[in-house]
Amino acid sequence: MATDGFTTCLWYDGQAEEAANFYVSVFKNSSIGKVARYPEGAFQPAGSVMTVEFTANGQKFLALNGGPQFKFTEATSFMIFCGNQEEIDYYWAKLTEGGGEPGPCGWLKDRFGLSWQVVPDTLDAMVTDPDPAKAARVTKAFMEMSKFDIAALEKAYVG
Template identity: 50%
Template sequence: MQKITPCLWFNGRVNEALELYKKVFSDFKVKQISHYGEAGPMEPGSIMTAVFEIFGQEFMILNGGPNYHFTEAVSFTIHCKDQHEVDHYWDGLTANGGQESQCGWLKDAFGLSWQIVPDALVELMTRKDPEKGQKVMQAMMQMKKIDIATLEQAYNS
């Protein structure tokens, strides 16, 4: 068991979230599910918590009701080796009500923020030529989903 597990407060739709993450992440696995009983506060038999794992990282979902909502102040970054991975995670997490944002950020259908970051972005921005790195930054600032070819063109311009 890992020392720290992020707990994500959901307002219902826990089953939908688990299904989405199962579709998007190839190594997704549910490790534990607990259900509400008669003592409530949610409907008896509904999921209270679910612990799942993605790429070796544990997360917990708490079906806690409408009291709290996700904000961009907390996001999860997915490091991608190529454009195919960027497209896969972007398309999967924006499906069915997700929202595109700027600079590789998005919200999934449940309002949870993700950053889809290709390794090439970091590599191009941290090379020894700061002027070219600034061109890459300017190109990225114009994007929603990060396009590696456009970043490379900016670097080489």
């Protein structure tokens, strides 16, 4: 794993390898790297996966099987900016499959409990429009959504 930039470490309770393989299957420009295993005498069974290096969508991650002490919360999420409804639908379906949970305003949790925001790449421009009425209409519209509907947001934007 390269030493430049940042690597996000994700803590799992025995699911690190499964999670890494899942994320690599969802995102383009993704791959599995080195896998480290626990040695004899560690707090996990010898030979079980300790860490998995992986890249998802060009971002570096380390999945760690650290045990049940820590869980993901919505306080940390990964944003996926999508250029069209097809992309939103794809990521929404893939990331909620197998036990994930849809949430409000484009948020969801995947089956591992990790939070994601699946967002149209035009949303920022809409909610920061100098016309406060446009921004307010879009904000009101997305606050009522679970998965974002780009056509409905655009309709709200134009009034």
